[in-house]
Amino acid sequence: MNRKPILPVDAILPAMLASLRDVPNLVIEAAPGAGKTTRVPAALLELVAGEVVVLEPRRIAARMAARRVAWERNEEAGETVGYQVRFEEVSGPKTRLRFVTEGILSRRLLSDPALKGVDAVVLDEFHERHLDSDLALALLKRLQKTRPELKIVVMSATLDAGPIARYLGGCPVLRSEGRAFPLAVQYAPYTADALPVQVRKAMELLVKEGHAGHVLTFLPGLAEIRRTAREVEGVARAAGFAVLPLHGDLTPAEQDRAVAPSTERKLILATNVAESSVTVEGVTAVIDGGLARIATHSPWTGLPTLEVGRVSRASAQQRAGRAGRTGPGRVLRLYPEEDYMRRAEHDLPEIARADLSQLCLSLRVMGIAPGEIEWLDAPPAEALANAEALLDRLGAAGAMAEKLARYPLPPRLARILVESVARGVGEDGCRAAALLGSGARAEKNDLLAALDEPMDARTKQQFEQLRRIARTARQETHEDAALLLSVLAGFPDRVARRRAGNQVMLATGVSAEVAGARPVYEFMVAVDAEDRPQQGLPMIRMTAKIEPEWLLDLFPDRVVEQAEVVWHAAGERVERVSSLVYDKLAIEESRGPASGADAAALLAKKALEAGIERFVDAEALEHFTARVAFAGLPAPDLEGALRELCLGLQGFKGLREAAKGFLPGLEARMDGRLLNELAPVQVKLKQGRPMKVHYDHGKPPWIASRLQDFFGTKEAPRIGRDRTPVVCHLLAPNQRAVQTTTDLAGFWERLYPKVRNEMMRRYPRHQWPEKPV
Template sequence: MSRKLVLPVDEILPTILSSLKRSPNLVIEASPGAGKTTRIPPEMLKLVDGEVMVLEPRRIAARMAARRVASEMGERIGETIGYQVRFDEVAGPRTRLRFVTEGVLTRRLISDPNLKGVAAVVLDEFHERHLESDLALALLKLLQGRRPDLRIVVMSATLEAASVAHYLDDCPIIRSKGNLFELSIEHLPYSPKPLEMQVRDAVEKLIARENSGDILAFLPGAAEIYRAMRECEESARRAGLVILPLHGSLSPEEQDRAVTPGSQWKLILATNVAESSITVEGVRAVIDSGLARMATWSRWTGLQTLQVGRVSKASATQRAGRAGRTGPGRVLRLYTKEDYQLRAEHDTPEILRSDLSQLCLTMRAMQIDPVKDVRWLDAPPDGAMESAGSLLDRLGATGDMVRQLARLPVSPRLSRLVIDAQKRGVGEDGCVVAALLSAGIEPGSNDLLSAMDQGRDQGRDPRLEQPLEQLRRIARPSRRQHHDEDALLKSVLTGFPDRVARLRTGNQLLLSSGASAEVKGQPPRYEFMVAVDAEDRSDKPLPLVRMTARIEPEWLIDLFPDRVREQSGVVWNRSAERVDAVSMLLYDDLVIQESRGAAPAPEVAAELLAQKAIEAGMGRFVDQDKLDLFLSRVEFAGLEPPDVLQTLRELCVGLLSFAELRTASQTFIQMLERKVGVRQLNQIAPESLRLQSGRQAKIHYERGKAPWIASRLQDFFGMRETLRIGQAHTPVVVHLLAPNHRPVQTTTDLAGFWERLYPQVRRELMRRYPKQSWPERP
């Protein structure tokens, strides 16, 4: 039996028990290090006859807390104290205090809606607001209506206690200050260096000042952890530190190695799994990147988005508290104090930003309407609920299938995959695929079957063993090793019916939703596939597909005939510059088969031909100068201009190609003229004027300018009156040209020109062109 230290929360234990005797609900706010996780739940065993369940946000926290309490009680784990997390359980018939992850409770509620034998449930570290914790609280509150004796206790170090207490019928709030040792918190100035180099610099700074204790560094994810491990290797070696990773994808043994005391000082590089619930003994310094990888849900693509974001002030407080649990500590924050001040007080609850298919499946299994029957602490968004419900419908989550899906400790998609694989005789391989996809292990290939083959060749990853064994225990697949690739891949398809994709060009895929995506690594060797591991990206225009699985288009027709439809239409043949008729077979919005044949409908073909002609430019088919002149004449005449594009569409009727359009477009101007009335247009805005010499002079019309003509000066001999056209008798600007066709004068007053300017012009022209006739009074 370990020596039981006095902890701050011990002082409030009598108050807690007294409150729970009077009221079934309680909110406890206790500072980091106060001992709430390990002291309050075992004390509650004195108050109740049944079992106490403690919900922890992470598997490592549940395991460590159970071990610590069992040690303090002088027992082995699995006797009075046990734990149950996804894929792992240590408990026995005498177990009364059970530390569990949040999803374990919801699955138990499905099989046992009244939680028989459970007298109290404690929700620990509720400030993290995981989706499962919000769901658990809502279901417990609903259950309390049938079981008023059920006690609900919500605990956290950094919690908006008032809102939770109000939700729990304005229950009491009890606070404990805790006994964090003195913390020195330093905000470092902004650095443009990569994150791993900033961590290395911070480690070296701590090494230079400190001479003992472990260092705990918080990083966003596993990729950043391993980059920092490589960067810090030399610094750690010189200081005698062993570098250990700590993240959710590690095996329990690897996680335990990082958090349990050792003979050598450690540099622990962790994600936020080490942020709360557990005391990592020996830590004297914390390096906080201020970042975490947060899961969100993209409403537009329906895909999960994992993006690195800034943690809240509450999370920063939790991280700093790791350094002051067992002695004075030092905290280096890799961000400025101004940055800290601008951060949100608390992280956004997962229920407001995550995929809700698991939540909705639980509700269906319990026959609860999530809108009408449940009062939420924070109601889930309507769009996310609709999307989750739609996915479950596509997975066939109705009737008995709902309970089958809910039995398995994996996502609804993977549950459907396992169930279908069993029906097809490949249940063992189905369990392997589900374990592989749920474990979050970075595969060596972007092809599902290749990743499985690599695992067989290299020896199965130990991180797969526990999830695989639990899936086998629940699903009970046939142990006969029957390998049928097509049967397995069809089962994968049933779990991802909305993730069908077709290879387009290079690494780009076209998804059945109509969106595009980019596949990671080498392009697949097959045309049709399922995107089994995909996420939206805020920093890139296209979602990323990390793993695919081959499918055949015929499977879509066989498995989902209601999602397949025929559609006839037209497509543009770019090389031939023509419209082709096409008959298509579509799965959702993805073309899975197409054929080209009979002539297309004239109206549809005309629309596409006109659209492509407009994109190519009208100048390829019509004399642009003539078109501009016509439109300028119409504008001068004050007539309603014709719709040029609509006229082009009319011209395209009966045509299929650019070659045919070029021939037909010779009549395009005439078509426009008929629309405005060619006789009226010629009367108001004639194309030419007859001069005294008998010559026809072309009238130039330019938008925003007066109409004008140009001809040799001799052509105007005998003309005194100014030329006028149109309903307003607009004077025509006359460009008088010399014999070399260069202008000598521009005027709208011929009479005035002859009187005032012609004598001087005549002398000049007589000298330059003596053979021409230049009368004094022309």
């Protein structure tokens, strides 16, 4: 029985085989629905004697492709054709064609750098540019130098073939157009409606038009899938649609239910796992929200980020192609056409935005420096440096690096597992690594509390596989301290200390917020954290308790003793704070009196901020500085004098007492004789009476006294470098000025007679001589 219908890609298979006989590398562009994922790898079995490995970007694609090829060969998966994904393998001794997820090949290269027995590798849907696919391509190209017969085939529907063909030595490019089923694309105008509401309205439109077939809807993530499922439930039920989710966190059985052939119409709510390599029979309409959750890594906080962003035009085309695989299709894009035209042509490669610690660990185990690799797109130098620094903190060198690479886990979680085995709590370590690595969202934000909850199916599957790899015995008892020490070994840079409310301070010096209940312990490790640059503080979803003394035991070189002088605002005093600091986090503090130049400088600074008039008579200080300015001398160093005055003092209380000698101290710091000569404190008039000289900034000096005190004085006193006449305020007996002048001679001659008459009338008991001079 022939189960193989004719597919468009079949037309290029003879040319593909002929090309690969002459040149080991090939790039294939094939439109969605052309059949490249199933037909190209199967055809390679005729060309090579060894194994053919096909890299798929997603687990569901690897499983479905393997099953489809096996079905076309009238076999069961696990015979000639098999697959291997994380925590699942279906293969046998006769398996020659193996569909694997990208990380599987990277791990195989660790244990078998020469890929013995593998004669051809196909990188499918390479346009997604996952980190593992870029690493695999670079390592395969490197391997071809010693194994020139190794075949490398790169495939995609929306690939920019030129750069990759050049990277692979200018290899040939073959193109297959795919089925020419009509595809009607409709754009939606901008709306403020939430995404689930937009999906419901789009579904109502399809139902109203009497649309037949399944509907595939693309949404950013699991949260949006759940909200949309609730929103469309009524419309779907009334129209006879089963609402099914499709995302990476589902079990294989749950994913199969969404994609398996069915006579019941389905509304499939999917993340971008359904973008490529997945043909769902009967899908004739696609609703595309145009968004995806994009994983990046923040160099500022060192935390992962997961942001909802607009997909590229290439991804939008891939999504649209799901509707035209088996017949005419309809695409409803929930955004305007202008929005589509402004989008990037392709998504940014993951190697340019992701945490590179896993990549660097693989290269360390292989003994290859990142700079020795010829990359299609070189990773950012800063990201490489950060990844290498993290691996150094995890102790990932030599034998430890090889131990970490044994596990299908990120380096942090592998470090937890290795440490827990060494501390005799390997089973608990496997459980913790499985929980943190599965992506499951626990209701508890404390790791130990979350571990007490029943495991979901996916976490349990990972737990069992990790136990097999680690070969741990079943534990009779649980040693919480040993497990938490192991967690700390995996997250040495995520130590945090509780602050007010739900806020914590991370060892990186960044504040973060703990989701859920406030931690009851002071020190912790942020084991599940995410940077949220658009939403304020980073969010910590799960913590694990630690003791500060563990940091001294495990990382003594990271703990330093520091001392600094700080200001105690409530007590208005300086204090010396001695701290033990881990990275940028104080784990122990003690306070005491401060002394010395630093303390005096801080006390003086705070006194100036508070206002020097709190300690010194403001009028007297103003008068002194005005005298100095009038004398033309350099302005007094108020801060320096205050700092000198603060030596040996602890706070404002002592400063107020000491400040009684502030002005004399200022004068002592300059040439007092010259100051008194140029800006005397007082002057004497003809009658010998001394008068205080007043100084104001920007104004001439002045004196004031009773008019009788000026009798006998023909001219105003002159002072200063320029012999400036002093302004004389001539006061009546009631202390009010009858005249303000620097021209005493003119006053006596022209104005005094009139003033005398008035004064004699008002103050007859006083002497008012006719000739006062």
